[in-house]
Amino acid sequence: MDIKAAIYDRKQYIDDALDRYLERKDGVPDKIYQGMRYSVFAGGKRLRPILAVGGCELCGGRIEDVLPVACAIELIHTYSLVHDDLPALDNDDYRRGKLTSHKVFGEALAILAGDALLNTAYEIMLETLDKGERYLRAVKLIARSAGVQGMIGGQVIDLEYENKETGLAILKEMHAKKTGALINASILSGALIGGCSQEEYGHLREFGSRLGLAFQIRDDILDVIGDEDVMGKKTGSDAANKKSTYVTVMGLGKSKEMVRILAGEAKGYLKPFAGRAEFFVQLTDYLVNREY
């Protein structure tokens, strides 16, 4: 399997579908679509929808089955970035080498565009719910992972420990909620829609929690050793913001080793799927070795 081509294929499907879901509608002010589309098409890796597609395919489903939910997850992820970038939160001017939403459209529209992305995600997901119980389980899982028990909870923890040193336990909890929950929900919602068994669900949940954590630690590592041109954003921002990260808490060497261990554990949970899991196995290696 050429993993880059496999990722690219799925990304194309997802980008086309996102483009359709964000088509302008009559009677809706154009400005809100400009705001939503700007951030959605600002060079995202589409990690979460790719994971949803992968989870669905792994469990016997087709990409078409999961595409609406996969796109909705990407909209939820994007809204969280738009709001996180605001001056009152992380105050970031650039993301992926492009100006952030509020720098282009002003804060008011950035807030509303974020709100619109979240609401649109639910509008899209609600349209799948006449296709049966699998979808309802998937959508409920995503909602929980995006909310106060998941992503938003993590954002609040992040806010509370701003400019404070944190230990490993709080760092783990924060990331498990802020990024881990939605990453895991991506895989598992795909698996549910693909028709996974309860046992498969359990394996993928363990896989996803390791992958999510490894991904986050790699992020922290790249903020220290990454190439700004490759990454499209300033590195060293965590240190500049006095942010506790895995690297500041555990050191660079230990962080790299932890990524390696977590990736190994993650792939271990894919063993029961044998050859069917080839995409996820290679995706794991690709993600933990990425340079951006």
Place this chain on the structure above:
Amino acid sequence: MDIKAAIYDRKQYIDDALDRYLERKDGVPDKIYQGMRYSVFAGGKRLRPILAVGGCELCGGRIEDVLPVACAIELIHTYSLVHDDLPALDNDDYRRGKLTSHKVFGEALAILAGDALLNTAYEIMLETLDKGERYLRAVKLIARSAGVQGMIGGQVIDLEYENKETGLAILKEMHAKKTGALINASILSGALIGGCSQEEYGHLREFGSRLGLAFQIRDDILDVIGDEDVMGKKTGSDAANKKSTYVTVMGLGKSKEMVRILAGEAKGYLKPFAGRAEFFVQLTDYLVNREY
């Protein structure tokens, strides 16, 4: 019927249910509940959930049937106020006589608390969807009314015409979306859950659009003639912000007459329901004559 007692009764049910839905959960940072609860329990009239309950009861349902959806609507309404009050939008320090969320908790938490209210609304509504097709139709309608085709679209129009004079047509479109859509969705989602016929749905849609508009014009009138102590907020703020309102566009006399005409039309659409619509008939009179 003692309309004040009837409203009070329903409001008690709704407040109790909101309190349960916003109960603190283990593993969720307390701060986010503080933010959410502060704004939800800051003296709201509960108009939208009361309309949802009224619509459900009118069509033969019980209050318990509609309570989760009614509460979710109130959370959506509250999130929109929290974000609207932010410095980048309306920059309001007070609402209903209390400090706004960002004045109490800071902008960052106010943004996240708004996000959390919207997401929680969907978490609550998703839990109703195993109760059948009626609920799915109701929730889809609410989602559309809250999104770019409804409330958020209206907020964007409001933003675009800030400090600009607008004519009656744009003012109507803005309000129909910004407040009218969710008010109408409240009535209609209740009616759907209560088991309305297609014909009843049509009558209530016309009723709702008149009621929503009359309610809004009354709001504009109160901003000119209202008593600050009764209203718990500064009056004259529209004029101070050079905002176009029904009063600035049509004058006070014409505005009052339009409220009277709309209320009459609204009640006309209730005639087919005869005595069953007594609550909505009296509620209409109550709302268009309110002093706050």
